[in-house]
Amino acid sequence: MELGDSIRVVKNIGETRAKQLNRLGIEKVEDLVEYFPRTYEDRSNVVALDQIVKGEVNSFKARVDGSPESLRVRTMTIVKVRLTDGKGFIEGVWYNQPYIKNILTPGREYVFTGKINERYGRIQAENPDFEPVREDSLNMGRIVPVYTVPAKMSQKTMRGCIKDALEGIDGEIEEFMPRSIINKRNLCDRRYAVNNIHFPESDEGFFKARRRLVFEELLMLQLHLLQLKGNVTGKVSSVSIRDYNTAPILDALGFKLTQAQENVIGELFADLRKGTVMNRLIQGDVGSGKTAVAMVLAYVIIKNGYQTVLMAPTDVLANQHYKNISKVFGSLGIRCALITSGVRKKEKNAVLSDTAEGKAQMIIGTHALIQENVVYNNLGLVITDEQHRFGVRQRESLEKKGKDPHVLVMTATPIPRTLALILYGDLDISIIDALPPGRQKIDTFAVDRSYYKRLYAFVKKEVAKGRQAYMICPMIEENDKMELRSVLTYTAELKEVIFPGLRVECIHGRMKNDEKQEIMTLFEKGDIDVLVSTTVIEVGINVPNATLMIIENAERFGLSALHQLRGRVGRGSEKSFCVLVSDAKNKTSLERLKTMCRTNDGFVISEKDLELRGPGDFFGTRQHGLPEMKIANLYKDIDVLKEAQETALFLYNTDEKMKKNENKLLKSRILRLFERKIKKICL
Ligand code: ADP
Ligand code: MG
Secondary structure: OOOOOEHHHOOOOOHHHHHHHHOOOOOEHHHHHOOOOOEEEEOOOEEOHHHOOOOOEEEEEEEEEEEEEEEEEOOEEEEEEEEEOOOOEEEEEEEOOOOHHHHOOOOOEEEEEEEEEEEOOEEEEEEEEEEEOOOOOOOOOOEEEEOOOOOOOOHHHHHHHHHHHHHHOOOOOOOOOOHHHHHHOOOOOHHHHHHHHHOOOOHHHHHHHHHHHHHHHHHHHHHHHHHHHHHHHOOEOOOOOOOOOOHHHHHHHOOOOOHHHHHHHHHHHHHHHHOEOOEEEEEEOOOOOHHHHHHHHHHHHHHOOOEEEEEOOOHHHHHHHHHHHHHHHHOOOOOEEEEOOOOOHHHHHHHHHHHHHOOOOEEEEOHHHHOOOOOOOOEEEEEEOOHHHOOHHHHHHHHOOOOOOEEEEEEOOOOOHHHHHHHOOOOEEEEEOOOOOOOOOOEEEEEOHHHHHHHHHHHHHHHHOOOEEEEEOOEOOOEOOEOOOEHHHHHHHHHHHHOOOOOEEEEOOOOOHHHHHHHHHHHHHOOOOEEEEOHHHOOOOOOOOEEEEEEOOHHHOOHHHHHHHHOOOOOOOOOOEEEEEOOOOOHHHHHHHHHHHHOOOHHHHHHHHHHHHOHHHHHOHHHHOOOOOOOOOOOOOHHHHHHHHHHHHHHHHHOOOOOOHHHHHHHHHHHHHHHHOHHHHOO
């Protein structure tokens, strides 16, 4: 039997089981042996009945004492039987499994595992799993794997299938890891790892196996990403830059760039001078001034005769970028265009033909920019703002609109460097690590609803000083099921009852594009005092005169959303405040709120976020285009990840194309793996 064979060749897998397994994506023998357990149950400790621990899951060996009886209680069938091991008695009870009566043989000895409860003075094992006593059991007397099983397949059957597959291919599990790496990283060999991940010999065997498989998974992913990056970094760019004069744009910006911004611009220009295609990510906390950096680069690209396109995740943000950038660029004689789904047809046609003819030089928009009917003339640079809101695929569709344009990606979600290497493994990374001068810490408070009176007085005070406020609600409309603040109801109440003297308006995602636009323009001009909003303003929005951010039902938002929302204030030199209103009592919510009050540092916040949410939710792996991890956990396995990254870099630097004999097997494994996985998800 070979790893590449269909699972039908495995003993005891017929058509029905094969079909069930197929539904989980298990087609070949190899898929089956690499279908790792979801978790484990430790059944290795088999106790005597006088040693049993009530309230816990126990494993014990016992003889069936007498015939099982079956009773009906209303609609339920209950099977009961007395069990003994000579040292004690216990009652086995099974609910709604009438067949149990027929498979337990009186007088025979079995091993049972189940929760032990005391009911009406009797000690009972509830719905215990059992198996006749035998040597070499897969299900009892050991650490037992628990799988995600297909519908209508039991854990026992699944274990059996995997054991049969492992035995059938005995000796076939090939070691593809170079010997030198196995030695250096002290890894167990592959066959041992695969056997022990399913049926661990011992705790130690399990840990060794897991470490080896995690290492292998992360190493292959990292090597693959390095190779992807290698493919693009080597690529010669057809965008030719001769003129690097930035004086006019620096002048037009109206402020002096920070050292941090200048450093990053230096890195961008170094990329251009190399003559290869730029693929760079700029990380910078909210308010660090990423847009200005992007504008300087775009200016140079445009002045050398190419178009630049900037994609933003929301139309509110695209509109804002369009307004600000066209003001600056307009004064320099550069033509800007806006493409969102909200732009009217007639206008749009004009914009589309300007873009296609190259008359529009700076094109700004939402994902409408990647639609088929948008044709560019000579795209030199593609910028995505707030990349964490896009999928890799969207970014790539935009890049494909040009002929290998330079690529600049911006994000305000700071992540630990090790993880950045995985998430953005195909990009070079620049960091804007300082805020523009004059920024003050945003004082943040968490309060409950009993504070409203004081809070409203505070709003009035800020407005009296000429400042503006945001009030964020989790919902647009009231919803009977949830007692949450809604934009519509709250706005009405604020207008009529709470702040009759103030100018209160609202904005939310269900409004038409030009309605949203109108509201944002009024707010920017200072003609609205209090803007009630959903999270449509979460990313990118920049109104420096707003100094107060109030978030209602703050427990409803994740840490990164809270940080982004708070980042809408504190964007000028005035002191700003953020108030998180919540009555929540649960631990995680409280922890989030506490973190927000304690720090303004996006880096600290994202680490905490990762810790509270776990990596799955944090990354939305699919969103990022990463393949689903089979065994590794990007957060918990951070130490192994570091080792894997070191090894990957070493391999890449010493044998980039992996042509050396000892690396060949690893290379073909990576090719095979990612041919099947990544293509489907991201490329
Ligand atoms: P983000 O990094 O969050 O996208 P923005 O690019 O929107 O930040 O910049 C935030 C604010 O800071 C804007 O009002 C911008 O004009 C201002 N700004 C950017 N760089 C500087 C600077 N060097 N000096 C002063 N203000 C700056
Ligand atoms: Mg921004």
